[in-house]
Every structure is written in C-alpha cells, then in structure tokens.
Amino acid sequence: MLKSKLHTKLFISSTLIVSAVTFTPFDFQSATPFNHRVEAAAKYYTTTVNLNLRKMASTSGTILTTIPSGKTVTYLSTYGSWYRVSYNGTVGYVSSQYLKAYQPTTVKTYTTTANLNLRKMASTSGTILTTIPSGKEVIYLSTYGSWYRVSYNGTIGYVSSQYVKVTSSSTITPDSTTTYYTTANLNLRKMASTSGTILLTIPSGSAVTYLSTYGSWYRVTYKGVTGYVSSQYVTTSSGSDTSKKTIVIDAGHGGNDPGAVYGSVYEKVIALDMAKRLMSTLTNTYDYDVKLTRSTDTYLSLSERVSLSKSYKADVFVSLHANSSVYTSANGHEVLVPTTESYTTNPYISASRLLGSSINREIGSRIYAVQNRGVKYQNVYVVGKNVVPSTLVEYGFISNSNDRAYLTNGTNRQQMANATATGIHQFMRSYY
DSSP states (O other), X not given: OBOOSSOEEOOOOSOOOOOOOSSOOBOOXXXXXXXXXXXXXXXXXXXXSOEEEEXXXXXXXXXXXXXXTTOEEEEEEEETTEEEEEETTEEEEEEGGGEEEOOOEEEEEEEESSOEEEESSSSTTSOEEEEEOTTOEEEEEEEETTEEEEEETTEEEEEEGGGEEEEEEEEEXXXXXXXXXXXXXXXXXXXXXXXXXXXXXXXXXXXXEEEEEETTXXXXXXXXXXXXXXXXXEXXXXXXXXXXXXXXXXXXXXXXXXXXXXXTEEHHHHHHHHHHHHHHHHHXXXXXXXXESOSSSOOOOHHHHHHHHHHTTOSEEEEEEEEOBXXXXXXXXXXXXXXXXXXXXXXXXXXXXXXXXXXXXXXXXXXXXXXXXXXXXXXXXXXXXXXXXXXXXXXXXXXXXXXXXXXXXXXXXXXXXXXXXXXXXXXXXXXX
C-alpha cells in the first residue's frame, strides 16, 4: 500500500478540457462549407494574433487550444476560409486571415573556384585583405552588385561573385530547427573546437538557429553565418518573457513530518534537496522567479503551502516528494494531477494536467534507471485546492532498493531536477 499524503488515488478516463486563457483569441466571423477546397501557397504560417485552434472549420467548433501570437503552425489543407494545421502535435482548424506565410531560411555554403582576392571594399581598387586559395569555403554574408560580402578565417571582406560557387544548400524550417539564446557573449567558430577560427562573436541574449550537435558543440546559424558554439552557453529560453513568471516549488513534508522513511533515508531531506536543485536550474538556466515554500527543515501544513502559493502570486506550483510502499517491489516515478471531482476547487484543472504531462514526459525521456509510472489523477490537497496550474511529482520509492540507490545519489537527483525544470519550462512556453 502506498504511503498516505492526505490524498486518495483515483483514475479518470474523461477527455481533457482546455482551461480559459486570459488573452483575447480570434476566429473568423463566419463558418465556411467544406465543399470549397484549394491549396495554400506555403507550408508554414505564423499566427498574427492569439488564435483559437478548433476541432471543426467553424466558430462553433470545440476549441482544442489557443495558439499564441507569433507561433508557427504547419499547413495541412484548406477548407474555404479555414486552414487545417498542426500545432505542437495537435491538428485542427484556424481562420486563415490571422496567419502570414513563414519564410524558411536557406543556408548555403560557398567555395572559391580560383585563388581569390578578399578586398576591403566591393571594388577592384579595394585594399586586398588576403588571397583565398581555390577550393576554400567562405561564409556568405550579403550581396553588393556583382560582389559578395563574405567571411574567411575570421576576416570579413568582398570577393567577386563569379569566382565562388554554391557547394551545399539546406533550408531551415520549424520542423528541423530549434531556437536557442546565448547566455554570454559567445564565439561562433569555424570548427567544433576552441582552436577553431572565430567567425564572429554573438552578443549575450541573441537568438541562434540550431542545426546539429557535435559532442558538446552545437552547429548553429546567426544572421546568415553558420558555425559552432559551445552548448553550455545557450538555452532554449530568451529570458525576455519568462523572467516575470513566478514558480513556487514545494518541498514536501519537513520538521516533525519526515514523510516516508527507510532506515536513515528521509523523504523530507530528498524533497528539500530536489527543491533547491530545481530552483537553481529554473533560475540560472531559464531565468524564472522561483520561490520555495520551505528552504530549511521546517514543518508547514498543507493549507499553509497553498497560502504561500497565493501570497507569492505564483504562475505555477510544483510539489516534490518521494514515494514508499509496504511492498518493496513497488517502484518508479509518477506525477499527480487534479481530478474533476467536487474535491477539486482549482480552476486550472486542464492546465495542471498539461503541466504534469510535460514534467512526466521530460523525466521519462531522460531518466531510464527509474520506471515511469505515468500521470495519475488523484485528490491531492496542494494541487486540488490551489489557484494556479499545479502538480505533484513522486520521484521514486525509497522502499525499493533500485529507486533508493538512485535517489540517494546527488548526481542523479540533479538529473531529475534538470528534467523537471525542462518540463516546467516547456509548459510555460506553450501555456503562457
């Protein structure tokens, strides 16, 4: 039997309901029949407003989700004035008048076809900076008449376009790339090495487009220049729209409430350590405003934890725990989300479930040593009685030898914390 945390296990099979959003979504003002079908001009589109994605091509169609303004969707087909599109794995219909065509970026590699002078100006009278040997790769920057402005071994200048040729070309689309942001002034290098030639220095906070991975290096493109950067100095968060969001992390139990106990292993200790690690990652990597319900071995009632969430004006609340059972074979991590019973007064049931699913997905995809028990609907006080998207994470069973060995290792707990942080961040990006 699993340990009691003032909640009762309950499984619900009903369909998720998307909660109301605080911004104004748009729809076209009239439904269009399905018998007029044409093809759109582009494969990708960007939303120009917060836009409802509906189950049917009609303003009376069920709203599946609301797509924030500026997000990219993949076009599938046309139904009158509606487009059938895919957004974050969800397929539905949106009004075509609130979309604009997304222009994919093409990255080309140019190679010299002769020994070629690199000049300071786009003219044969321009000072020669260096002579580029035939067959060498140059980075194209822009065009000036019959001249190309290029970068070669870190030197930028102009070459005659007739003596270079395109040796490779790739199109960057939303399906194939991810946007990262630099966390420091970062060198873009020609090779995946600190000895590689510096093509340019990317300012901190700049957006780069990810292309591929080479060990601890990312191949990226920045303002048309392609090269390599150290992956430890980029993040998927721009920091521009997340720094105002507050995340409350609740370390379960504490003080005279040890939680689950197995020998010298205490749940309250694991929970507090996980909370501090998670706070560090969310703050330093993603730039969120993170609050802890407790930072020391202190007892808090369940109602006090919810009150703290309210006083901190939380945007998200996540409670951290470790599990236990009289059966030592019970094992695995799981995430608990609210039920639709009258017990639940939290107005963000659907958002809480999306949050829980996002965290579970990230932990499950990164942590293989601990079984994934999935997302479960349960009546949990700090989740069901909260007033913001909330969930509870059980990282494993300390009563199970395998889980206990994993959870008592600091490196492993950091991996769990990092996965949880990514799950929270993915939810924040999609929901807010």
